[in-house]
Amino acid sequence: MASIPAATAAQGWCAHLKLRFTERGGQTYLSERQHHGPLVVQRAFHPEGGPCHTYLVHPPGGVVGGDHLGLEMNVERGAHSLITTPAATKFYRSDGRFAMQSQHLVLSASTLEWLPQETIFYRGARVRSETRVQLDAQSRFIGWEIPCLGLPARQEAFDAGELRLNLELWRDELPLFIDRMRLDGTGPERTARWGLAGFDAVGTLLAYPATTSMREAARSASAHDVESAVTLVDGVLVCRALGAQAEPVRRLFIAMWRMLRPELIGRPAVLPRIWAT
Template identity: 45%
Template structure:
């Protein structure tokens, strides 16, 4: 972790999480265990895309685990760059967020399968991905993707990824269920574009999902939503990490 930055004052730190090798090879296990104390605040991001490289012939898997625990009155923003899963990878990506009764959270995860810029499809390999969000031990959201390219139906089917290589999930805990104006403002970010951007609410939990061809486009949509939602969730205007401009 680089030294913390405080562009918004001492109450909220901007933290950049570094993994010097830049990616995971066969047998690697990378774990982030992040705990925020009472009334603490942190924005967490990464300086570049994470990479899950092709596994060896023995198909020894690669595993990344992220665990965030938020104490009473704290807030966390989990805003990493995308994860690129190379063709032939055997990847497992698990994220779990545990909230106290009054802690606040905004986060996203974006995943690209294959190397579209090089014309390489994710024609073989596996991706097992989960995102779990709990408040006081009660599950608010449990998302699971189990993609095995031995059978491409999930990848190609409209009920799955519809042949798109980039998927993203963004979640935000709101102080109250969102009104129609909020939902329409967020949905207006996506219409007229080829990729899918959906916006739904489950009580006071807001969910945005992206499905399309471009990680930059996914990040742009999620960043716009983050700028819109942050004042209502954290009581702060958007302050983008400096690393995003480099």
């Protein structure tokens, strides 16, 4: 993971959360939970028996320049964890400093569903964020990230600020998927046809190990006002989606997750209860 400059972290909120999930008797338990600063989890839920549903909570409600959020998660052999958030993550306008986020998710012959709600980057935000998923050949993963630029519903564009967003998927120390998004609010990439073509929500969904039937199922899903494409390379299903707002992209990804979960994980989709609130 990228190192965080100590001086930057010291000037804002520095929050770190470490989680470990362990399987015992066919049920997954949150066996270790350590936190420093304002990044916590609510109690674990088991709405479908074995899998453990857990909600990440950032009590301040938003991240500003100088803040650093760090997450380390280990899903041990045989365990099955589903992670989501109760609301969108928000990165507010910066005073010039970067806000930092690092998320390291490690799977060992286990299953992880990484289903956070969208991340909203306000005009003027300066953010460096990295999510790294590290698994082995016996593990199963499905997850997404949905950055939203500005506040489209309020006609507030992300026309100032700087984003450096990394998303990585590794298997046995070899890279399967590496994505680097670099966006300057004052540059042409947000509106140019070779860039985001004016779309403000940019979603990426990953599933491993995937099959051609899963690829075709994902391609059959659709959502109003969303442009999407699905590929399958080296066992990794990748869906890219662009939307005017985050909500249609999230609806599309939920529809795909409901289609893919039975084949990928062997369970029907059970929506996290927090999504209904």
